[in-house]
Amino acid sequence: MIRVWLGDITRLTVDAIVNAANETLLGGGGVDGAIHHAAGPALLEECRRIGGCPTGEARITGGYGLPARHVIHTVGPVWRGGDQGEDELLASAYRNSLMLAREHGVASIAFPAISTGIYGFPPDRAARIAVETIRVHGESLQVTLVAFDHAAARYLEEALG
Template sequence: MQFRVLVGDITKWKADAIVNSASSTLLGVSGMDNKIHRAGGISLTAACRALKGCAEGESKMTFGYKLPAKYVIHTVGPYWIGGKRGEEDTLISCYRKSIYMAEEKKLRHIAFTSISTEDKRYPLQRAAAAVVPVILTEGEGLNRIDLVCIDEDMQAIYTKAAVFFWLQHLNDADKNEIGPMVEEAMISLVMLRVCETDPDPIIMAEKIRSMKRALRPFLDMSQPRSIIDIEKAADIVMKSYDEGIAEYEL
């Protein structure tokens, strides 16, 4: 599964389904939810009205109608109330159930908005740290999952969460697993910011080699590496995106 963190307009995203951060009424109350309803047209709102709402942590699906995506998965994220009322579990449930719903429908490519962070005050960094591992470990039944960010600041936070996932994964790997895992991690790290649907394989191969060279000092360290070592390696990867080592331009 390819996971990509990109900046863009979810209402123009060409995926099998987009995942909307919905209100419990499913009626496009505000923010991105409202924008998706307006782009999908009155038929989308009518279909949502027929669903008669949705509970927090749950997901329901409609057609996309006027949207480029064939379907919209409406998931109701939690309001942030200090983190002591199960908000993280509810947020994870939104992503998990949306992925399962897409798999049951045999979809191949879905795109998430940032659930609950823009409309329900959920802290962005906490959200990214909680849900990116869920996407990367439970989205294997799909070909591609995008997280569509409203700006580069949001993109950086979700990207770093994915970078941390892979570096910690490498740090925890057994010796007999490390070879294949390094290759998988390098491909995944490079693909995080790739905009093209079918990138040139020769250029991709060079970018993967560049990523591996950038992380060689980290990979050569004896295990277990410290959190400081992981932080330094993550900073190297983030810098590489800014320098274009692992990023494609359309």
């Protein structure tokens, strides 16, 4: 099941939330900063021990101060015009997050719109890639696609059809 939810991902009670992280995993702006702030300093300490994450891959940590038990950190691509493998890297970020979720017994997971903020990925294109990838690789999971505003929610709803 896939649903769209408009709101703050840090407040969702799910098994895992996905963090649209940077390669250092040490926090940043947007959803990354919000997740680190809500989880507290223990999340940063665990991320330091992990030592980073390449674009398209994912890592899992505890949820600490969040209602979610786990945070799955994934690094989406920076948009460079669409001819630098961005679509496949974005799909890989979703796919690897879903794989980690299954490996850790996660039944419910929430995703932000990966790469659509400061990384500049076109939100309509990113929504289609997210939904297509989740439909193929997230069949047994309850998936919430979290929109931060009404425009993002509309792109996600359109991608769901």
